[in-house]
Structures are given as structure tokens and as C-alpha cells.
Amino acid sequence: MGNGALAIGPKLPRPSSTLPSLTLGLIGHRPVFLLNWLRFPGPRCVLSERVERRLAAVLAADVAGYSRLMTTDEEGTLARLKAVRKAIVDPAIASYRGRIVKTTGDGMLVEFASAVDAVRNAVEVQRRMAEQNAAVPQDQRIEFRIGINVGDIIFDDNDIFGDGVNVAARLEGIAEPGGVCMSDDAYRQVRGKVDIAYDDMGPQPLKNIAEPMRAWRVRLTGQTSSVVQSDSAVSQHQTLPLPDKPxxxxxxxxxxxxxxxxxxxxxxxxxxxxxxxxxxxxxxxxxxxxxxxxxxxxxxxxxxxxxxxxxxxxxxxxxxxxxxxxxxxxxxxxxxxxxxxxxxxxxxxxxxxxxxxxxxxxxxxxxxxxxxxxxxxxxxxxPTESLDAYDHYLRGLASSYRITNRQANEEALRFFNKVIKLDPGFASAYGRAALCYAWAKTNGWISFTPTEIAKVKKLAQRAVELGKDDVIALAASGYTLAFVARDLGGGAALIDRALAFNSNWAEAWFWGGWVKNWLGEPEAAIERFARAIRLNPLDPSISGVRAGLSHAHFFLGHYDEAVSWAAVALQDNQDFQPALRMEAASGAMAGRSEQAHQALLRLRQMNPTLRVSNLKDLLGPYRRAEDISRYEEGLRRAGLPE
Missing domain, CATH: 3.40.50.10610 (ABC-type transport auxiliary lipoprotein component)
Incomplete structure (x- = not known):
């Protein structure tokens, strides 16, 4: 044995089952108890070697539909797989300092010292495979499924064992062809460190794993959010009941x-x-x-x-x-x-x-x-008799659904302004243009002078005049008037009117939730956000709803729930300032000092001039003074200077 370790007892043949035991041994001159495995049958003493354990990121991969590919073209499949390994897979593993533990006919097990390296490696492989497969017929494509886990592993004779390995293999089994699935432990290690979007798959039942495990799907370029099912059944987390109407x-x-x-x-x-x-x-x-x-x-x-x-x-x-x-x-x-x-x-x-x-x-x-x-x-x-205006409206919508940065927001606003110029009677275009200003205020992209506020009010009011029964015009204008112009009463009335006219539009419930927060009605806000999620359960840009829920729980004094919802909102957009502010404020109030401090650091990197004294300029039109005071106190405890 190496490292001066000595255990007492005769060594037994390798058994089919194991039980843990402690034996007395020596390391150097110190007596220690060594964890070993009693090999049955037979009640005997055991000569055990010290087990080498370490924390590692484990990547398991296999080829989707490998048996079908081999049945169709055995030699061709083997040749293509070998070429892919040589050109893409092996160089990527080496580049990210991975170690190939073992390979099978259609898969491999790889160990990384870092979860970040494991995920970056997986993403690079899958993206390059997607590029290569673009010109290959679907039934001939080699597509990998990849699972990643971070856990404690046992190292023995250049092989690795343990639950850390087993979970990675099971996650690979529920990954999509060409996709990557990771455990919650792995996700916590890479969140905020890898510029990639993730979808929460919820608790997943994994074969031979006692309890369902939360899993995350890496959203690769060109992929959209999806819900992934286990092989056996759709988990309860993913199944929604039918409403009581068509x-x-x-x-x-x-x-x-x-x-x-x-x-x-x-x-x-x-x-x-x-x-x-x-x-x-x-x-x-x-x-x-x-x-x-x-x-x-x-x-x-x-x-x-x-x-x-x-x-x-x-x-x-x-x-x-x-x-x-x-x-x-x-x-x-x-x-x-x-x-x-x-x-x-x-x-x-x-x-x-x-x-x-x-x-x-x-x-x-x-x-x-x-x-x-x-x-x-x-x-x-x-909506309009002008085809040119309508065409530009569609282009503006396409841009508005991709609003993740200032440039996209400005592009959408240009399209909607062009629509208004071509067709001054197009109500929805006025409402959408007003929303672009609201989004700019949310993210701190613009400083609103009285002239700018007057411009926004004019857009919203014109939308309402033209679209008395247009849900988009009513709800968008109501939200903008409340948030930008701080006409809380008028904005709330317009959103309620829109919901009375059309109760099926998720955005109206979403904006209505924020208005209820500002009115000091957090319970009603939670109900409205829940309705928005039910009508739009897979919205990839749902961070605004989650941030709204975090605010509602904060004002109810549910600080742990508030910080959790803020953290989930930041998974979709790590630069979303309302969620960052709430993660800092609620984290501080919940006693999570480090989490609050890190959120505040990120916030001040984005907005170095942020102070308690100018916080009101960024917040919504809160009616209750105690809500603003609580918000300020939370950020003050997080470290925001006066």
C-alpha cells in the first residue's frame, strides 16, 4: 500500500455485494480508522486499501439511435464515429483539460476538474456537431446526448465509480439528441460563469436513483426552451391540467x-x-x-x-x-x-x-x-388597411420579442414609429412604441426628462383613443402610464378594462401584477402573476414575472421566497436590474449576506451612481411609503451607500 497506510486482516476475493466497515490502521505513526468494504460471504477480517475519493465533474455521452445506425450501415457508422472523435470530440476534451476515463461502442465517460470546463466542452462539441450535421440526412446523423454531474467519485485503477458517475449517466439518458442535461449541483457551479441559457426541467425521476433530482437543460444556439420528459412518464411537475373551457x-x-x-x-x-x-x-x-x-x-x-x-x-x-x-x-x-x-x-x-x-x-x-x-x-x-404599415408592425414585433439589450429595443421602437407614420390610426403600434420606453426605463437605458415623459404619455393616450376595445393598446398604455408617467390610478383602470375585455392575454395579467405591487396589494399581484404563468407557461423571457413575484413576496415579508424568485429570474437574464435589486434587498433581509452583497456588486457595476438617495427614481410608483422604506432598508443592509 502507498502513503504508509496499513490495515490488518487477510484479503478476500472480490465479492458481488459490499457493506461498509471501519478497520484500524496506521498512517505514518498515527493510528486511524479506515473506511473499507466488507466483502461477503463470510464473517472475516479484511485487508483493505484506502479508497481514493475526489470531487469531480463527470460527463457521460452516447450516440442517440446508435443501434439503428449500426443496423443500417455498420461500417459506415463506425467510420463516421471515428472521424468525429478524431476531429471534434477528442480535441475539445483535451482543450478543456478533460480525461477520458473509458469508452464504449457508442459512448464515453470523461472526468473534468471543473464543472465550467465540462459544460464548455459539451457545448462546443454539440455546436460543432450541429454544424457538421446540417448537410447530413436526418437518418444518417451522429448526434450525441450528454449528461453532466458534479459529485464525489471513487478512483480505482484508472476507472471512476460512485453516485457522481451514476447520476451523470442517467442525465445523459434524458438528454435530447444533440442536447446537454446537467444536475442541479453542476448548474450551481456554472451559473453566472458560462454565457449560456438554461431551462429548468424540474425534478426528474432517474432510473435506479432513489429520489427525483432537479435537472437543467443547456439551451444551445438555435434551440428554444422545452420541457424534457423522462423515459417512463411525464413528471407531475411538467403536466398541466386542462382548463374548464376549450x-x-x-x-x-x-x-x-x-x-x-x-x-x-x-x-x-x-x-x-x-x-x-x-x-x-x-x-x-x-x-x-x-x-x-x-x-x-x-x-x-x-x-x-x-x-x-x-x-x-x-x-x-x-x-x-x-x-x-x-x-x-x-x-x-x-x-x-x-x-x-x-x-x-x-x-x-x-x-x-x-x-x-x-x-x-x-x-x-x-x-x-x-x-x-x-x-x-x-x-x-x-388592424390596418395599410399593408406597408402592417409589414413594419410585424417586423417590430419580431424585434420586441428579442429584447435582451438596448439595441434590440431601439430597433423595435424604430419599426413602431414607422408604422405610426404610415398609418396614424394603428392603435396597437402606439401601445407597443410606449412599451419600448417602459422597457428602457426598467433597464436604466434612458434618463426621462419632462419632455420624454410627455412624449410617452402622448403615445399611450393616443393608443387608448384609437383602440377603445384593443387589448394591446389598453393594457400596454396602462402599464406605461403607471410606470413612466406615474399615473397609477389611470394606468390601473386601463389594465382592468383590458382584462375585462380579454382575459386570455398573458401580458395584461403580467403588467397588472406589477400595478398591484405598486398599489400595495401583493396578494393580488401574486394571483395575477400566477395567471400570466398559466397562460404562458413556457415563455423563455419570463424573468419579468418572476421578478414581480419576488417583489410581492418581499412586501409580504416572505424574504426567503423573495430571494428565491429573484434568483430564478436572473437565470433568464443575469443583468435584469429589478431582479438584482430584489436579490440584494431580500437577501439582506433574509440574512443571506453574501448573496445580497454579490448582487449589489453586480448592480453597482452596471449603475455606479446608484445610491439610497436616488433609488426612488428607478423604482415604480409605489403608493405605500412603507414599501419604499422597506426596499431602501434592504438595499442599505446589502451595502448600498446613502
Missing amino acids: SIAVLPFQNMSGDPEQDYFADGIVEDIITALSRFKTLFVIARNSSFTYKGRAVDVKQVGRELGVRYVLEGSVRRAANRVRITGQLVDTAAGAHLWANRFDGGLGDIFDLQDQVTESIVGAIAPAVEKAEIERAKRK
């Missing part, structure tokens, strides 16, 4: 134009169908952002129904060529997988709104025949 999700329509630049047009068609359907109080309509998490993926409508909690799914495609457009659609019952309705609509671009009317009316007729004619006529209402 429910529908409209999935992204496929762009058949052959030009990726036309994606915005297909997306805009779906946006309009969702908006039209959501006006029907007899329907439960999933919001656009959750539906669009399925964009670019082949989907199982039964799984979509479980994940979104809907009875019906609408799929379709849009083909635009010259001045002609073709829209196809099919309605599917998610429980039975049966097609209930399918149709095709052809026309010139000048008739685009008539085509959308036909699609919407046909869908409603298939799933809710009792809907009154007046509601159908309302759904047909055209």
Missing part, C-alpha cells in the same frame, strides 16, 4: 418560402391568429411566447397538450411568393391525436386580412361552435 395553442407556422428572412411574416400570421382567438372569453388561449418554444422542432401534439395543458393544437405553414400567399392549417385533438379540421387558403397579399379571417373563423367554428356571431365579427377586425 383550450388551444397555436404553434409556429412553418415558413415554406425558402427564405429565412421571411420568418417574421409567418410568425406575424400566427401572432394575429393568437390575438384574434384570445378575444373570445369562451376560449383559453396559450400565449405566443410559450407556443413559440416549439419553433423549428418536430413535435408530438400529445406531448404539447400535456406540457401546455391544452385540448387542441393548431399547426400550419405559410408560403409567400411575389404577391401571393398560401396559408395552411390543421387542428388536432391532443388527447386522441386526431385531426379535427384542415384547410388551405390562397390569395394575394392585398387579401391577407381576409385570409386570416377565414382561418380564425374556421378554427373557432371547429372547437367552439357556440361562440356568438358578434364575437366572430370582432375577431375579424383588421
Whole structure:
């Protein structure tokens, strides 16, 4: 034995089962108890070697569909796999200081000293594999599934064992082909250190692992958020019950134009169908952002129904060529997988709104025949007669859904301003333009002078004048007037009016939640945020809802819940200042000093002039003075100077 270790007792043959035991031994001149494993059968003393343990990041990988590939082309598959290993996999592992522990026919086990290195290695491999597979037929692609865990491992004869290894292997089993799945322990090690987005998969039942384990999916370039299921069943965490009225999700329509630049047009068609359907109080309509998490993926409508909690799914495609457009659609019952309705609509671009009317009316007729004619006529209402203005509105929407930085926000505002210039009667464009200013204020991208505030108020007021029954115009204007112009009463009334008109629009519930926070009604705010999440359960930009929930719990004195919601909000956008402020304030009040201090450091890096004295300029129009005082006290305890 090495290192001067001595244990007493005869050595036994290697058994099939093990039990832990302590034996007395020596290290140097000191007597110690050594943990070893009694090998049964037979009650004997044991000569044991000291077990070498260490904490490591373990990566397990295999080839999805390997048996099928081998059956189809054994020699070709082996040759392609060998080439991939040589060109992509092995160099990446070496680059990130990994050690290949062992390989099997279609997989490998790799050890890293750092979870960051393990994740970066996995992402590089999967991205390069995706690039290489782009020109390869689907049935011939070599696609890896990768699982990553951080845990205590046993090192023996250049091999590794233990739960740290087993969990990585099980996580690889629930990863998507071309995807990466990691444990919660690994996620905590890489959060904030690797510029990658993650999706919370919730507790996952893993084979031969006693308790469900929380898992995270790495969102690679080009991927959208999704819910991943275990092999055995959909976990309870991921399954949503059906509402008590007809429910529908409209999935992204496929762009058949052959030009990726036309994606915005297909997306805009779906946006309009969702908006039209959501006006029907007899329907439960999933919001656009959750539906669009399925964009670019082949989907199982039964799984979509479980994940979104809907009875019906609408799929379709849009083909635009010259001045002609073709829209196809099919309605599917998610429980039975049966097609209930399918149709095709052809026309010139000048008739685009008539085509959308036909699609919407046909869908409603298939799933809710009792809907009154007046509601159908309302759904047909055209947003504008100007095709140029409408085209720019769609482009502005496409930009607004990608708002993660100042440049994207400014691009969206330019599009909406152009819409207003082309069609001064387009109510929703005014509301969307006003929202761009609200988002700029949220992130501290602009200092609002009285002139700027007057401009925002004018946009919002014009939206309301033009769109007396337009949910987008009403709710967006109400939120902006409350937040930017600090007209809390007027803004709250507009959002309530919008919700009375259309209770299916998730954003209206979201903005209404913030208004309830400002009014000093945190319980009502939590209810509204919960409704927003239910209508939009897979929204990849849901950080605003989570930040709102953290504020509501903070004002209720639930500091642990508040800091937890703030931390979850920062998973989507680590620079989201409302969430950072709340992580600092609630963390300090909950006694989590280090977490609060780190959040405040990040906050002050982004805004060096931040002080307790100027905090009110950034916060919303809180009606209760005690709410502002509590906010200031939390940040003061976190270390914010006066």
C-alpha cells in the first residue's frame, strides 16, 4: 500500500455485494480508522486499501439511435464515429483539460476538474456537431446526448465509480439528441460563469436513483426552451391540467418560402391568429411566447397538450411568393391525436386580412361552435388597411420579442414609429412604441426628462383613443402610464378594462401584477402573476414575472421566497436590474449576506451612481411609503451607500 497506510486482516476475493466497515490502521505513526468494504460471504477480517475519493465533474455521452445506425450501415457508422472523435470530440476534451476515463461502442465517460470546463466542452462539441450535421440526412446523423454531474467519485485503477458517475449517466439518458442535461449541483457551479441559457426541467425521476433530482437543460444556439420528459412518464411537475373551457395553442407556422428572412411574416400570421382567438372569453388561449418554444422542432401534439395543458393544437405553414400567399392549417385533438379540421387558403397579399379571417373563423367554428356571431365579427377586425404599415408592425414585433439589450429595443421602437407614420390610426403600434420606453426605463437605458415623459404619455393616450376595445393598446398604455408617467390610478383602470375585455392575454395579467405591487396589494399581484404563468407557461423571457413575484413576496415579508424568485429570474437574464435589486434587498433581509452583497456588486457595476438617495427614481410608483422604506432598508443592509 502507498502513503504508509496499513490495515490488518487477510484479503478476500472480490465479492458481488459490499457493506461498509471501519478497520484500524496506521498512517505514518498515527493510528486511524479506515473506511473499507466488507466483502461477503463470510464473517472475516479484511485487508483493505484506502479508497481514493475526489470531487469531480463527470460527463457521460452516447450516440442517440446508435443501434439503428449500426443496423443500417455498420461500417459506415463506425467510420463516421471515428472521424468525429478524431476531429471534434477528442480535441475539445483535451482543450478543456478533460480525461477520458473509458469508452464504449457508442459512448464515453470523461472526468473534468471543473464543472465550467465540462459544460464548455459539451457545448462546443454539440455546436460543432450541429454544424457538421446540417448537410447530413436526418437518418444518417451522429448526434450525441450528454449528461453532466458534479459529485464525489471513487478512483480505482484508472476507472471512476460512485453516485457522481451514476447520476451523470442517467442525465445523459434524458438528454435530447444533440442536447446537454446537467444536475442541479453542476448548474450551481456554472451559473453566472458560462454565457449560456438554461431551462429548468424540474425534478426528474432517474432510473435506479432513489429520489427525483432537479435537472437543467443547456439551451444551445438555435434551440428554444422545452420541457424534457423522462423515459417512463411525464413528471407531475411538467403536466398541466386542462382548463374548464376549450383550450388551444397555436404553434409556429412553418415558413415554406425558402427564405429565412421571411420568418417574421409567418410568425406575424400566427401572432394575429393568437390575438384574434384570445378575444373570445369562451376560449383559453396559450400565449405566443410559450407556443413559440416549439419553433423549428418536430413535435408530438400529445406531448404539447400535456406540457401546455391544452385540448387542441393548431399547426400550419405559410408560403409567400411575389404577391401571393398560401396559408395552411390543421387542428388536432391532443388527447386522441386526431385531426379535427384542415384547410388551405390562397390569395394575394392585398387579401391577407381576409385570409386570416377565414382561418380564425374556421378554427373557432371547429372547437367552439357556440361562440356568438358578434364575437366572430370582432375577431375579424383588421388592424390596418395599410399593408406597408402592417409589414413594419410585424417586423417590430419580431424585434420586441428579442429584447435582451438596448439595441434590440431601439430597433423595435424604430419599426413602431414607422408604422405610426404610415398609418396614424394603428392603435396597437402606439401601445407597443410606449412599451419600448417602459422597457428602457426598467433597464436604466434612458434618463426621462419632462419632455420624454410627455412624449410617452402622448403615445399611450393616443393608443387608448384609437383602440377603445384593443387589448394591446389598453393594457400596454396602462402599464406605461403607471410606470413612466406615474399615473397609477389611470394606468390601473386601463389594465382592468383590458382584462375585462380579454382575459386570455398573458401580458395584461403580467403588467397588472406589477400595478398591484405598486398599489400595495401583493396578494393580488401574486394571483395575477400566477395567471400570466398559466397562460404562458413556457415563455423563455419570463424573468419579468418572476421578478414581480419576488417583489410581492418581499412586501409580504416572505424574504426567503423573495430571494428565491429573484434568483430564478436572473437565470433568464443575469443583468435584469429589478431582479438584482430584489436579490440584494431580500437577501439582506433574509440574512443571506453574501448573496445580497454579490448582487449589489453586480448592480453597482452596471449603475455606479446608484445610491439610497436616488433609488426612488428607478423604482415604480409605489403608493405605500412603507414599501419604499422597506426596499431602501434592504438595499442599505446589502451595502448600498446613502
